[in-house]
Amino acid sequence: MSLKSVPRPADADLEARPREGAGRPRARRRAPGQERAVRPTTVVPTGVERRFGEDEVIVTKTDLQGRLTYANDVFLRVSAYPEEAMLGQPHSMIRHPEMPRCVFRLLWDTLREGRELFAYVINLAGDGAHYWVLAHVTPSRGADGTVIGYHSNRRLPSASALAEIRPLYARLLQEEARHARPADAIAASTRLLEAELAERGLDYDRFLWSLAGSARTAPAARAALGSAA
Numbered sequence: 001m002s003l004k005s006v007p008r009p010a011d012a013d014l015e016a017r018p019r020e021g022a023g024r025p026r027a028r029r030r031a032p033g034q035e036r037a038v039r040p041t042t043v044v045p046t047g048v049e050r051r052f053g054e055d056e057v058i059v060t061k062t063d064l065q066g067r068l069t070y071a072n073d074v075f076l077r078v079s080a081y082p083e084e085a086m087l088g089q090p091h092s093m094i095r096h097p098e099m100p101r102c103v104f105r106l107l108w109d110t111l112r113e114g115r116e117l118f119a120y121v122i123n124l125a126g127d128g129a130h131y132w133v134l135a136h137v138t139p140s141r142g143a144d145g146t147v148i149g150y151h152s153n154r155r156l157p158s159a160s161a162l163a164e165i166r167p168l169y170a171r172l173l174q175e176e177a178r179h180a181r182p183a184d185a186i187a188a189s190t191r192l193l194e195a196e197l198a199e200r201g202l203d204y205d206r207f208l209w210s211l212a213g214s215a216r217t218a219p220a221a222r223a224a225l226g227s228a229a
């Protein structure tokens, strides 16, 4: 899988820019997956880790902008939000500050190409607790084959996978922190991720499956996660 960044439209950000002929700055619209300079949630992480059952699946669906259209009971319980607080909100509601931006860039680039992605994600619950997931995110298609939204199924990740992912994400975050502009931060951490994968002689998919367990093939693991197509 390629990790190359797809250039974004220059006007799709939240920076306030003076409008020609207008007296005051105006917030520009941000494309989904376009990284913002400010975190969208004010929830403060408590450092408390929340787990969920090995037999449970956390499910959400979104529209094309990444706004929640469906959340199952497991998601609502683990994320500590009532359904009415979540539906219609951007998925970044549960973004944890320890998630590297480059992983979300990879997620959105992959979805926009009509492909699925597996990713380890740490999420921030409404009460400040955090929880790790192995997510399988796919485009959802309508009867005519066009993409009408996105779907994510998440399972509890193994301790051995997290033992590798936590320090990797910490290195990516550290790299991102060296850059003031989000775009520079993503470019730099994407290069670092590519370098780390190259060192291991793996592409992103193979790396993920090496963590999930070498005996599991991608289709078998996909079945274990539950098809999100």
Ligand SMILES: Cc1cc2nc3c(=O)[nH]c(=O)nc-3n(C[C@H](O)[C@H](O)[C@H](O)COP(=O)(O)O)c2cc1C
Pocket (backbone or CB within 6 Å): 032, 033, 034, 035, 036, 040, 060, 061, 062, 066, 090, 091, 092, 093, 094, 095, 096, 099, 104, 107, 121, 122, 123, 137, 138, 150, 151, 152
């Ligand atoms: C189907 C789907 C599921 C997503 N699940 C999560 C999630 O569990 N946690 C998360 O932080 N972002 C998730 N995202 C990505 C968010 O849309 C967003 O890109 C991310 O939180 C980064 O937000 P930011 O760019 O505003 O920082 C998901 C996106 C889609 C389309």
